[in-house]
Amino acid sequence: MTAATFRVAFAGPHVTVQDGGRPGLMRYGVPASGPMDRKSFALANVALGNPAHQTGIEVSLGGLSLQCLSGAVTLAIAGGGFIVQIGERKLGAWAVITICAGQTLTIRPGPWGSWTYLTFTGILQAKDWLGSQATHGSSGFGGGKIETGQTLTITEARVMENCEGPMPCPVWARPLHLLRCVLGPQDRYFAAETIAAFTGSRFELTDAFDRMGLRLRGPVLMPRAALAIPSEPILRGSVQISGDGVATVLLSDHQTTGGYPKIATVLSDDLDSFVQCRPGDVVAFRAILPEDAITATRLNRGRFTAFLDRMSGSG
Amino acid sequence: MIPTPDAPIFRPIAERAVLVEFGAALDQAAHTSVLRLDQALAANPCAGFCEAVPAFVNLLVEFDPLTTDHATVTAHLCRLLTTKTTTRPAGNEREVLVCYDPALSPDLAVVAQQTGLTAEAVISAHLSGDYAVFMYGFAPGYAYLGGVPAVIQLDRKPSAVRGVAAGSVLIAGPQCLVTTLLMPTGWWIIGRSPTPILTGDAVRPFLFDVGDTVCFRRITRAEFDRASR
Structure with a gap:
């Protein structure tokens, strides 16, 4: 078995090692973490014939540049519309390519998207925490942040020329600006007109956007009275309203409990493409019933699984 | 409607969870009910159960929406509540x-x-x-x-x-x-x-x-x- 090694020539902030995540530990204060855009991450793996959750790298708008020091490995890139180059050669934002010793891969922000994923036909060596290499951003536990100057090793590195080429970016992997949500679980703390303002208004993404959450700018959504609600569990996708009436959508590295009321919770399925929006983009929320949320999720998940199956069949 | 330790409220969350609320304010009896249901669920999980998160007065129960739904999970939790024991669950x-x-x-x-x-x-x-x-x-x-x-x-x-x-x-x-x-x-x-x-x-x-x-x-x-x- 051969290895490929890379030197991190440059890594922006919030570039991390991720895998499928670490579910099941929220009762200990540990969110699942894992990729912000789980679908693109899975596609990047399946394009190489990997299991959908194999460890890879999440690249933020900060960008990433890797210099291959030794060996050769085929890799896939999928996610936002980033600019991807090997040396001077431009690739598509979604591509499978082989990189050899002496070449440099550069990924930087392009026309759209906030996150993109890099996966390998081989095993990225990374630290494990509680059975997962997903990085929990604020603690750095798990595979960890990718830092400029560090060395990355891919063991069992293989070259798969038959996979190489551009990949189509499915339309549902593009940024999503209309988010389906179910009201609650604390919508009762808001007056009817405040709920109407939430579902009837547009919200702008601020640059307070990281793996924990995304703060929005829009109408002030004040709860009915000053609140002292006991802290309660939070899910990824919770729309939390702080004391000054500002909405934040909680994401991969969210806190597991908190005392701010949650006016609504976004469907898990919509979060992957929501996080591909950028600060300044405008989004809106559409409230649906819990049973309709389940029906929609089953439909979407079925389509996604079928897409992955077709990809792995053709790969 | 105010939830109580004996008559909780079940609130659906998105497509994938139920929040069981045993009280509206910090209260030992409500917390004891949270611990009881948490332990009963761990011992007897329903189909599609993913994880449970206990807090002061409520328990979050996350499930797989491809396997089950809010109503089925709520019915399971209600059955667990009716068979509850009277003793406080023992911690270490x-x-x-x-x-x-x-x-x-x-x-x-x-x-x-x-x-x-x-x-x-x-x-x-x-x-x-x-x-x-x-x-x-x-x-x-x-x-x-x-x-x-x-x-x-x-x-x-x-x-x-x-x-x-x-x-x-x-x-x-x-x-x-x-x-x-x-x-x-x-x-x-x-x-x-x-x-x-x-x-x-x-x-x-x-x-x-x-x-x-x-x-x-x-x-x-x-x-x-x-x-x-």
Whole structure:
């Protein structure tokens, strides 16, 4: 078995090692973490014939540049519309390519998207925490942040020329600006007109956007009275309203409990493409019933699984 | 409608969870109901069950929407509630070492001043508390312990202090917390513990389960330094 090694020539902030995540530990204060855009991450793996959750790298708008020091490995890139180059050669934002010793891969922000994923036909060596290499951003536990100057090793590195080429970016992997949500679980703390303002208004993404959450700018959504609600569990996708009436959508590295009321919770399925929006983009929320949320999720998940199956069949 | 420990409210969350609420305000009976249902569910999970998260007065039950739905999960939880036992679920007692050396307890003097006690009396009060783990939150391993005696209960500071060391023993209101990471906090730092909450043990990675009782044992600076090595 051969290895490929890379030197991190440059890594922006919030570039991390991720895998499928670490579910099941929220009762200990540990969110699942894992990729912000789980679908693109899975596609990047399946394009190489990997299991959908194999460890890879999440690249933020900060960008990433890797210099291959030794060996050769085929890799896939999928996610936002980033600019991807090997040396001077431009690739598509979604591509499978082989990189050899002496070449440099550069990924930087392009026309759209906030996150993109890099996966390998081989095993990225990374630290494990509680059975997962997903990085929990604020603690750095798990595979960890990718830092400029560090060395990355891919063991069992293989070259798969038959996979190489551009990949189509499915339309549902593009940024999503209309988010389906179910009201609650604390919508009762808001007056009817405040709920109407939430579902009837547009919200702008601020640059307070990281793996924990995304703060929005829009109408002030004040709860009915000053609140002292006991802290309660939070899910990824919770729309939390702080004391000054500002909405934040909680994401991969969210806190597991908190005392701010949650006016609504976004469907898990919509979060992957929501996080591909950028600060300044405008989004809106559409409230649906819990049973309709389940029906929609089953439909979407079925389509996604079928897409992955077709990809792995053709790969 | 107000939820009670005997008549909870089930609130659907998105496409994938139910929040079972046993009370609207902090209340021991509500918390006991949370622990009972949490244990009953762990012993008898429904199809599609993913994970449960206990908090002060409510239990979050997350499920796989491809397998089940809110109504089916709620019906299962109702069945578990009707077969509940009357005894309080037993937690284990966990010991946490704490050193109150002035260099490790930067707020001890202020807490003493604000409560009108001597520093030694604040320490005695802290050691005398009947602590129990009510929930985790904020960051991995941050276990919220209830049971700080009334004489040393203070509101949190008006603003957070940055760079507070892992292992700091903090109090605010009725709650106590032993930190696991270098983090900002607005709570009062009254000591430092060498006892790891994130144990590094694969089988038992967290020292506490929600529902455990906790007993603080005072150690000297020399013992702290030895234990921290």
